[in-house]
Amino acid sequence: MRRIDLSSAQLASSENARDINRDIVLELIRFRQPVSRVELARFSGLQPSTISIIVEQLISERWIREGAVVRRSRGRPSTMLEVNDLLVTFALDIRPDRAILAVIDLTGRFLSRETVMTVSDPEIAMKHIIDRMRLLQERHIDKSFEGIGVSVPGRVHPETQLLLLAPNLHWHDFDIKTALEDGLNLQVEIDNDANACLLSESWSGRLAGVRNAVLVAVSEGIGTAILSGGQLHSGYNGLAGEFGHIPIDPSGPLCGCGQRGCWEMAGSSRAALQFYRDLAPDKPAIDIYGLLRLAEENDPIAVEAVTRQARAIGRGLRLITAALSPELILITGEITSGWQRFGPVIQEELGLAVLAGHPPHLETAGDGESARLRGAAAVLLQRHASYHHSTHYPQNERRLPSDAIPVVR
Amino acid sequence: MRRIDLSSAQLASSENARDINRDIVLELIRFRQPVSRVELARFSGLQPSTISIIVEQLISERWIREGAVVRRSRGRPSTMLEVNDLLVTFALDIRPDRAILAVIDLTGRFLSRETVMTVSDPEIAMKHIIDRMRLLQERHIDKSFEGIGVSVPGRVHPETQLLLLAPNLHWHDFDIKTALEDGLNLQVEIDNDANACLLSESWSGRLAGVRNAVLVAVSEGIGTAILSGGQLHSGYNGLAGEFGHIPIDPSGPLCGCGQRGCWEMAGSSRAALQFYRDLAPDKPAIDIYGLLRLAEENDPIAVEAVTRQARAIGRGLRLITAALSPELILITGEITSGWQRFGPVIQEELGLAVLAGHPPHLETAGDGESARLRGAAAVLLQRHASYHHSTHYPQNERRLPSDAIPVVR
DNA sequence: CAACCAATGTTCCGTAACGCAACATTGAAA
DNA sequence: TTTCAATGTTGCGTTACGGAACATTGGTTG
Numbered sequence: 001m002r003r004i005d006l007s008s009a010q011l012a013s014s015e016n017a018r019d020i021n022r023d024i025v026l027e028l029i030r031f032r033q034p035v036s037r038v039e040l041a042r043f044s045g046l047q048p049s050t051i052s053i054i055v056e057q058l059i060s061e062r063w064i065r066e067g068a069v070v071r072r073s074r075g076r077p078s079t080m081l082e083v084n085d086l087l088v089t090f091a092l093d094i095r096p097d098r099a100i101l102a103v104i105d106l107t108g109r110f111l112s113r114e115t116v117m118t119v120s121d122p123e124i125a126m127k128h129i130i131d132r133m134r135l136l137q138e139r140h141i142d143k144s145f146e147g148i149g150v151s152v153p154g155r156v157h158p159e160t161q162l163l164l165l166a167p168n169l170h171w172h173d174f175d176i177k178t179a180l181e182d183g184l185n186l187q188v189e190i191d192n193d194a195n196a197c198l199l200s201e202s203w204s205g206r207l208a209g210v211r212n213a214v215l216v217a218v219s220e221g222i223g224t225a226i227l228s229g230g231q232l233h234s235g236y237n238g239l240a241g242e243f244g245h246i247p248i249d250p251s252g253p254l255c256g257c258g259q260r261g262c263w264e265m266a267g268s269s270r271a272a273l274q275f276y277r278d279l280a281p282d283k284p285a286i287d288i289y290g291l292l293r294l295a296e297e298n299d300p301i302a303v304e305a306v307t308r309q310a311r312a313i314g315r316g317l318r319l320i321t322a323a324l325s326p327e328l329i330l331i332t333g334e335i336t337s338g339w340q341r342f343g344p345v346i347q348e349e350l351g352l353a354v355l356a357g358h359p360p361h362l363e364t365a366g367d368g369e370s371a372r373l374r375g376a377a378a379v380l381l382q383r384h385a386s387y388h389h390s391t392h393y394p395q396n397e398r399r400l401p402s403d404a405i406p407v408v409r
Numbered sequence: 410m411r412r413i414d415l416s417s418a419q420l421a422s423s424e425n426a427r428d429i430n431r432d433i434v435l436e437l438i439r440f441r442q443p444v445s446r447v448e449l450a451r452f453s454g455l456q457p458s459t460i461s462i463i464v465e466q467l468i469s470e471r472w473i474r475e476g477a478v479v480r481r482s483r484g485r486p487s488t489m490l491e492v493n494d495l496l497v498t499f500a501l502d503i504r505p506d507r508a509i510l511a512v513i514d515l516t517g518r519f520l521s522r523e524t525v526m527t528v529s530d531p532e533i534a535m536k537h538i539i540d541r542m543r544l545l546q547e548r549h550i551d552k553s554f555e556g557i558g559v560s561v562p563g564r565v566h567p568e569t570q571l572l573l574l575a576p577n578l579h580w581h582d583f584d585i586k587t588a589l590e591d592g593l594n595l596q597v598e599i600d601n602d603a604n605a606c607l608l609s610e611s612w613s614g615r616l617a618g619v620r621n622a623v624l625v626a627v628s629e630g631i632g633t634a635i636l637s638g639g640q641l642h643s644g645y646n647g648l649a650g651e652f653g654h655i656p657i658d659p660s661g662p663l664c665g666c667g668q669r670g671c672w673e674m675a676g677s678s679r680a681a682l683q684f685y686r687d688l689a690p691d692k693p694a695i696d697i698y699g700l701l702r703l704a705e706e707n708d709p710i711a712v713e714a715v716t717r718q719a720r721a722i723g724r725g726l727r728l729i730t731a732a733l734s735p736e737l738i739l740i741t742g743e744i745t746s747g748w749q750r751f752g753p754v755i756q757e758e759l760g761l762a763v764l765a766g767h768p769p770h771l772e773t774a775g776d777g778e779s780a781r782l783r784g785a786a787a788v789l790l791q792r793h794a795s796y797h798h799s800t801h802y803p804q805n806e807r808r809l810p811s812d813a814i815p816v817v818r
Numbered sequence: 819c820a821a822c823c824a825a826t827g828t829t830c831c832g833t834a835a836c837g838c839a840a841c842a843t844t845g846a847a848a
Numbered sequence: 849t850t851t852c853a854a855t856g857t858t859g860c861g862t863t864a865c866g867g868a869a870c871a872t873t874g875g876t877t878g
Binding site: 011012013014015017036037038041048049051052072073074075076077078079 | 826834836837
Binding site: 422423424425426427430455456458459462480481482483484485486 | 836
C-alpha cells in the first residue's frame, strides 16, 4: 500500500534506507541480545557486510557495545552485541496526587525508582524533582543521561508540548518542558499517560505485527491511546483518544465535563466506588483496592459494583470497536487485578458487537505505573534517536516556494 | 517522528528513495500540469538531473508525456510535461438500487458515465456490467484501460476483497473481484464507498497537508472514513469507521442492526424523512430531495425535520471529534444541498465540544456520486501504481526464519 | 601436534540512488 | 550577427546495499 499524502512527503535519498535499516538492526539487538553480527544478518535479511557497517555506526554512537566472545564447536567465535546499558533516561510519571521518578536504561530496566512528592504548586514540585534528578545523576555518575521522558494525565500539544487539557491535574499554564530543560540541560519529551502505556507495550515488543490497537487505561478516569497503521494517532493538536468523555448513557450522572453519562462516569474506578456507595450507603468508605479485595472475597455488593463497572467498560469497548476495529484492545488499571473475574464480563459485553468479523482480542497490559514510566522513556528515546540521526545525516530541506504545492485549505 | 513498529518493517534500499521521489514527481505533475522539468526541480527540491531521469522513467511507463514547447522572452524553451490521458480506468459505483459505470482518466476527467441497471441478482447484474465495459473498451479503443476500481456501500476485507458487511446491498457471498477479473482480465480493486470519497478528496489535492480527517457520508445510512497520519485507517479486517451504528440515543428507535438509537437512526436522510412523517403524518410521501426542496421553500415542518437531522449529525460529529480529533471533517450526501441553512446547525452542535482546542473544520465534499467514482479510480490507481513499481524493482524479500522476530501474540 | 575446516566477520567490487557543477541547447533580445 | 538567459543533460563524487572472495579463528581430526 502506498502512502496517500505525497504532497507533504519528505524527499527521500539513500540515507533514508540507512536510517530505516539501522533502526531495524537496533530493534533486533534490543530483542535478541546478546546476538552476533551474522545472526543479525540472518534475522534482518541484510548482508553481513551491511550489518558490519551499521553495527560499527551503532557502536560509535554508543547505542550498543561488543560483549562476550562465544566459542562454538567449530569455526570462528562470535562476538556478541548487546545494548549499551550505560545510556539511561529519566522517566517522570506525573500523577494527580504524586509523581514517580525513575532511571531506566535502554533495555527497559529500572536503575532507580522513587515517589518524589505530593504535587501542589508546580513551581515547587518541579524544583524538588530537579533536585532529585541532580542527586540521581551523581549517584549514577558512570551513566550517560540521554534526556527526560514525561508522562502526564492529560493531553499535550505535539509541537509546543504544553498541557492542553488535564482535568485531574492542577498544573495549568505551567511549562513542564522548559522548566526541566532549563533545570538540567537535557532533552525533554512529554506525552499523555495512555500514549506512554501504549508506547511501552510497543517498546517491549508486544505489539510486533499489530498495526491497529487501542489501549484503555482505567483508573480514576478513562484514558485511551490509539495505534493506527503502526503509529500513535494523536489527532490534530494531540487531543485524540478522549473516549472517556463519550456519552454512553444520556440518563447517567452529570460528568465534570458538563455532559451527561460520559463513559468515565460508569466505567472508571471512581464509578465502581460510586456504585458501591449507592448499593451500600452505610458501609465504611473504601478505596478501589479495598473494593477489589472485597470482590475477591465474594462480597456480593462489591462484586455487583465492579461488575457494573466491567459491563460499562465493555459497552465502551464495543463503541471503540465499531469506530476503529482494532486488532487488539489492551486494558490497564486497577481492574486488571481482578481480571479473572471481571475480564470475562468485559469480554462478554464486547462480544455483543453487532457487526461482522471477530471482536478484537482483549488483553491486559502490565502494571500501569511501570508502563507509564517505560513509556515515558520510550517517548524520549524515539525522539532522541530521530534527532540523533538527523544531526548525523542532515536531511535535504525541501524547498517550498510560496507556490509550491496547492494547499487547498 | 519515527515509525513505532519496526519489527514488521520492510528493509529499505536505495530503490525506496526512487519510489518515493517518483511518486512525489508524478503527484506534482498531476497538480501542476503542464509543467517543465526545471519547474519540477524547483517545486520538489530534487536536482534537475534527478528529475530528468525520473521523468524519462515516467514517460517510458506511459504515466506522463511531453506536451507543448513553450517559448518565453529569453532562454531555451521549456518542454511541458503532462499526465498521459490515454491511460484510463473503469470506475464502478455500486449502490443499493443501481450501479454507475464511468471511464475516468488519470487527471480525474470523466470520459463516459452511465447508470447501468437496477441491481437484483448479482450474477446477472455483473454480466450486464461486463458487457457494458466491453462496449466502452471498444468505444475508447485508443485508450489503455489500467483496471477497474469499485466502490461498494459496505465493508470489504483488505486482503480478499470480499464483502464483509453490506446491510443495504443484498450481494452477500458474491465475489465481485473475481467476477470482474475473469470477465475482463483487468486488475480489480474494491473499497468501501466512504473510503472512496475520502480517497477522491485526497486524489484531488484537497487534503494536501491534512494528516487527520474524517469524511462522513450522509445518505440512507451514515458511513465514515478515517484518515489517520495521512493514511486511510481501515482497521483490522477493514471494518473501521462504523460510526453509523454507534448508539447516540438509547431511547431512540430500534435500528436494523439490533441496537437502539444508532446515529444513523437520527442523522441519516432516512431519519429526516421519518421525522417529517412523524411531524406530518397526513402529508403525501416524499423523498429526501423533495424534503430538502420543501425546507428551502421554508416549509416549517420540513425545516424542523431536517434541523433535527442536522442536530443529530452534529452530535455524532462531537463524538467523532472526541475520539479522533481530526483537523477536518468532510460531509457528503444530500444534506449538503441545503448546506447554507443546515451547515450552521451542524457546526453549532459540533462547537459544543467540551474539550480544549478548536473544533475541527467542517466542510462539504463534492457530489457523492462523482466522488465515489473518482475515489474508485483512485483506489485502483494507487494499488496499480504500487504493483507497477514492485514489478520493475523486485524488492528484496526479508527472510524470516521461524525464530526471526518474537511476535508476542 | 600439525593440517584441516566450519563458522564468523571483513574487504572489495558492482549497481543504484542523489547532489553538484560544468556543459550543451535554444531562440529571443541587443 | 552576437549575446545571453533559461532549460535541460552529462559526468563525477558520495552514500547506500548486494554479492563473492577473502581473512580470521580455534576446535576437530588424523
